[in-house]
Amino acid sequence: MIFLLGGSGYVGSAYQTLLQRKGLPFRNLRRADFDYTDQAALTSLLRRERPAFLINAAGYTGKPNVDACELHKAECLFGNGVLPGRIAAACTDAGVPWGHVSSGCIYTGSRPDGTGFTETDTPNFTFRTDNCSFYSGTKALGEEVLAGRPDVYIWRLRIPFNEVDNPRNYLTKLIRYDTLLEAANSISQLEEFVAATFACWEKRVPFGTYNVTNPGEVTTREVVDLIKKSGVATKDFKFFPNEAEFMRTAAKTPRSNCTMTSAKLAATGIRMTEVHDAITQALRTWRKA
Ligand SMILES: NC(=O)C1=CN([C@@H]2O[C@H](COP(=O)(O)OP(=O)(O)OC[C@H]3O[C@@H](n4cnc5c(N)ncnc54)[C@H](OP(=O)(O)O)[C@@H]3O)[C@@H](O)[C@H]2O)C=CC1
Ligand SMILES: Cc1cn([C@H]2C[C@H](O)[C@@H](COP(=O)(O)OP(=O)(O)O[C@H]3O[C@@H](C)C(=O)[C@@H](O)[C@H]3O)O2)c(=O)[nH]c1=O
Numbered sequence: 001m002i003f004l005l006g007g008s009g010y011v012g013s014a015y016q017t018l019l020q021r022k023g024l025p026f027r028n029l030r031r032a033d034f035d036y037t038d039q040a041a042l043t044s045l046l047r048r049e050r051p052a053f054l055i056n057a058a059g060y061t062g063k064p065n066v067d068a069c070e071l072h073k074a075e076c077l078f079g080n081g082v083l084p085g086r087i088a089a090a091c092t093d094a095g096v097p098w099g100h101v102s103s104g105c106i107y108t109g110s111r112p113d114g115t116g117f118t119e120t121d122t123p124n125f126t127f128r129t130d131n132c133s134f135y136s137g138t139k140a141l142g143e144e145v146l147a148g149r150p151d152v153y154i155w156r157l158r159i160p161f162n163e164v165d166n167p168r169n170y171l172t173k174l175i176r177y178d179t180l181l182e183a184a185n186s187i188s189q190l191e192e193f194v195a196a197t198f199a200c201w202e203k204r205v206p207f208g209t210y211n212v213t214n215p216g217e218v219t220t221r222e223v224v225d226l227i228k229k230s231g232v233a234t235k236d237f238k239f240f241p242n243e244a245e246f247m248r249t250a251a252k253t254p255r256s257n258c259t260m261t262s263a264k265l266a267a268t269g270i271r272m273t274e275v276h277d278a279i280t281q282a283l284r285t286w287r288k289a
Contacts, residue, residue: 001025001026001027001049001050001052002024002025002026002051002052002053002054002055003026003027003029003046003049003051003053003054003055003096004016004019004026004027004029004054004055004057005029005054005055005056005057005087006030006056006057006059007026007029007030007057008028008030009057009058010061010160010166010168010190011101011157011160011190011193012028012057012058014190014191014193014194015055015194016028017191017194018191018194018195019198027049027051031058036058036087037078037083037086039086039089039090042086042090043089043090043093043094046090046091046093046094047094050094050095050096051096052096052097053096053097053098053099053201054087054091054096054097054098054099055098055099055101055197055198056083056084056087056098056099056100056101057101058079058083059079059101059139059142060075060076060078060079060135060138061135062076062135064167065173066105066133066134066135066136066253066255067251067252067253069133069138069253070133070134070252070253073134076134076135077134077138077141079138080135080138080139080141080142081138081141081142081145083142084100084142084145084146085145085146087100088145088146088149088152091151091152092149097151097152097201097207098151098152098153099152099153099154099155099197099198099200099201100142100146100152100153100154100155101155101157101197102139102142102143102154102155102156102157102209103136103139103156103157103158104117104156104157104159104186104188104211104213104256104258104260105125105133105135105136105139105158105255105256105258106125106126106132106136106139106140106143106256107121107123107124107125107258107260108124108125108131108132108254108256108257108258109124109257109258109259110184110217110258110259115259115261116211116217116258116259116260116261117211117258117259117260117261118211118260118261118263118264119208119209119210119211119264123140123143125140125256125258126140126141127140127141128140131254132254132256133253133254133255133256134253135253136256149207150207151207152207153197153200153201153207153208153209153210154208154209154210155197155210156209156210156211156212156213156260157188157193157212158185158186158187158213158258158260159185159187160187160188160193161187161188161189161278161279161282162189162190162191162282163281163282163284163285163286163287164287164288164289165286165287165288165289166289169190170187170223171223171227171232171279171282171283171286174220174223174224174227174237175227175232175233175235177250178238178250179238179239179240179246179249180220180224180237180238180239181239181240181243181250181255181257182219182220182221182239182240183219183220183255183257184217184218184219184257184259185217185219185220185257185258185259186211186213186214186216186217186218186258186259186260186261186262187213187214187218187275188212188213188214189214189272189273189278189282192214192272192273192278193212196212196265196270196272197210197212199270200265200268200270203268203269203270205268205270210262210265211260211261211262211264212262212265212272213260213261213262213272213275214262214272214273214274214275214278215261215262215266215272215273215274215275216274216275216276217259217275218275218276218279220239221239222276223279224237226276226279226280227283230280230283230284230286232283232286
């Protein structure tokens with residue numbers, strides 16, 4: 001039995017689909033039915049039911065985007081900074097190995113030599129570096145809380161996308177935003193992300209932190225070119241002249257735009273599609289939800 005926390009959310013739903021497709025028994029815990037944020041309650045449930053593995057896809061993201069986290073700081077800090085610590089304590093207590101969905105948005109830019117950040121690079125878009133959104137700061141705290149634990153995977157997801165039109169999908173966002181910010185990013189195809197992360201457990205790769213992004217990096221203009229080429233949208237895409245203008249007119253808090261390498265994951269034998277190919281595939285099979 002696998003326990004899934006936050007399985008009704010955007011990322012959690014993809015885990016549900018994966019586990020159903022694999023025919024694996026799982027239990028989706030929702031706070032409305034069982035308060036898994038209560039550490040004592042979660043510990044006794046885990047001790048009693050003894051799931052083989054737990055996936056934490058719960059957290060606070062802000063909707064429609066991370067700007068909303070600036071207005072709901074307590075919930076955001078609790079969901080991303082405090083809750084992972086409680087789950088960690090409960091899992092260790094009950095002897096349940098687990099995986100935590102983190103975010104690559106704890107970095108900005110790329111390494112000094114232009115390559116993508118690796119798992120050993122210290123996050124540079126955090127409360128410690130004092131340049132981040134509240135959301136990113138709390139996700140970095142969540143990772144700090146889990147650092148060094150021997151029984152957890154920390155999986156870094158980044159700007160998810162797939163072929164289903166949805167306000168949370170990066171491709172939908174670029175199609176719908178009035179004006180776009182030019183940036184280079186490493187991003188994650190959602191179904192590949194959940195499959196790759198679950199494969200970490202199936203293959204029993206060593207616990208620890210993994211960047212789970214499609215290999216390579218892509219600029220906003222490249223994504224727009226792929227969108228236009230696919231025919232999914234043919235509008236005249238507008239771009240901000242610079243990031244200052246984006247911040248002045250469209251955002252309340254800075255965004256993490258960054259490149260990362262998922263070579264550590266690939267070295268375990270878990271492969272993801274090259275990023276331009278993955279975007280092209282999504283656009284080729286584009287559909288309404
Ligand atoms: N979507 C994205 O762009 C990215 C998301 N992530 C991470 O993935 C995880 C899931 O995100 P996503 O699926 O998009 O988010 P959703 O808001 O769609 O779902 C998150 C779920 O978490 C549960 N939850 C538990 N505690 C809280 C809390 N304090 N505030 C809000 N929700 C809470 C809720 O489930 P319930 O009430 O049913 O228990 C909720 O449905 C988060 O940790 C996020 O940081 C990382 C990178 C990118
Ligand atoms: C608001 C806005 C954003 N953008 C760009 C900025 C950025 O590169 C990209 C995504 O920004 P958004 O504000 O839509 O999304 P944002 O909420 O920043 O997305 C993030 O959510 C959290 C949960 C994560 O963990 C991240 O991985 C990422 O998915 O779109 C525009 O081009 N135009 C706009 O008007």
